[in-house]
Amino acid sequence: MWMLPVQNQSWVSEFILLGFSNDPTSNRILFIAFLLLYLSSVLGNGLIITLISLDSHLHTPMYFFLSILSLLDMGYVTTTIPQMLVHLISSSKTISFAGCWLQMYVFGALGLTESILFVIMAYDRYVAICHPLRYTVILTWELCMWLATLAWTCGFFLSLIHTFSTMGLPYCGPNIINHYFCEGPSVWSLACMDTHIIEMVDLVISVFVVVAPLSLILASYIHIALAISKIKSTQGRCKTLSTCASHLTVVTFFYVPAIYIYMRPNSSYSPDHDKQISFVYNILTALLNPMAYSLRNKDFKVAILKVMGSGRMAWTMGC
Template sequence: MWMLPGQNQSWVSEFILLGFSSDPTSNRILFIVFLLLYLCSVMGNGLIITLICLDSHLHTPMYFFLCILSLLDMACVTTTIPQMLVDLLAASKTISFARCWLQMYVFGALGLTECMFFVVMAYDRYVAICYPLSYTVILTWDLCMWLAAGTWACGFFFSVIHTFLTMSLPYCGPNIINHYFCEGPSVRSLACMDTHLIEMVDLVISVFVVLPPLSLIVASYIRIALAILKIKSTQGRCKAFSTCASHLTVVTFFYAPAIYIYIRPNSSYSPERDKQVSLFYNVFTSLLNPVVYSLRNKDIKVAFLKVMGHGRMA
């Protein structure tokens, strides 16, 4: 703690992450559970990335976007879970102000990037189903690269604004964050000033960043549904629906808790409920993606069997 110039208050130089429990036995059990979830998430997403890179048949825009989604999920869960695992076993659960700032920024940037990247994936499905004969002409590799780079750039840019608004507030105590990582609303609740204006600005930014992408996704899938209904073949309709069902499942599990956390006033902030909800779009969505896309995707299964077959032959 160090003194804020010209004031009799002290400025917080570190925070304490409360986590889920203060009971050592419960923490050890939670450590094992979350370690397994983390390893499954990293290995599952890592496997998808590896298969897409190794199998030339998967070098298409759809799987290029899926590869990036898996990379985002791996990075997002790695930003928060290792710190939580350490805190579950450590006697001291402190995190410096700078590390808290960095964690909030990186997690926010990856989350915002993924939020907008789902629009790109929806556009890919829209072109594939509504304009199948022009798919490779419309979605060129140059366009795919620009779409991917654009979502990353927007995510990291908007996260700067969100993080700056939260971390520029005065924190003079208490410094206990009732969460397992430095999430914006949880940290902002500790500010020793009226945060109403900051909340409103942050809410406007969140609405601007979250709702337009979600609206575009909904609009894309309305057009996709209409196109599927026009397909005469039952097998063709089932195949088209199957390629979209996985994406819609992941989008729902990501957007629903994210909207609850970020697009609401600070007055409705509930630490215990927020910790549980945040697990969905942080841990479980990252774990869900490889399960959904691998179990429902024939090409991924074939690629996996080919790699395993080559391994046995070697």
């Protein structure tokens, strides 16, 4: 561990985010591509929240947690993508120290909350499949609200620890971050001291919000698999499996990249590779969620038809 004498240090007041490319032509193409992805993600997740709020048939614990997931995904991409879009078409690629601090905190809080929410959604599927007759008795609205509050509280509290431990390090130069947003490993690699302690703190948090949730999700699906194996009807097994396929898909796309980014030694840090991995769990996962949960979901198709029918009727009466 080393530090320069305080009187000779010049502390960093802003960072420069390199993004994906320095070529103006490539940046314009990336701007259009990322803008379309961002709008698709926001509109898709916004549609899910709207349908769940308007259709009373979707007022169940499963869709309540899904609406929270969509809200988290909208916040997730909004924390990073708008600023990246500005940097793609602007000559300035700077972000203030406070802005970097805030972006890292909010992004981490939403991500940690989503990690815990996936466990809750797995528990919801476990109760629905293994104890269908007691579903409404076990998952009461009071319990659902308590679980949601727990997820948000843990996410924002743990992110505070992670952000303070990262941004509390001394940064005396350089200030160039080879990333498109302020992500923990990309920032603390610039610190003017040994980052072994922050790596350990991050590892402990990762174990709590990655390994533990994955273990609980795995335990839930082991019980679900045993329950499905007892269903004699092939059609019944396929229908039950389809209710879990969407959750398993988004869990895989979220946890695998997160494990790679946050649960490895800093010595193996690769900025260019990490940007691509971050793109998967930041942008693609938020885009995948509404597609995975709505394309093969009959309840959503019925809700869309109802909303479209109500809108057409209101327009006709207005005319």
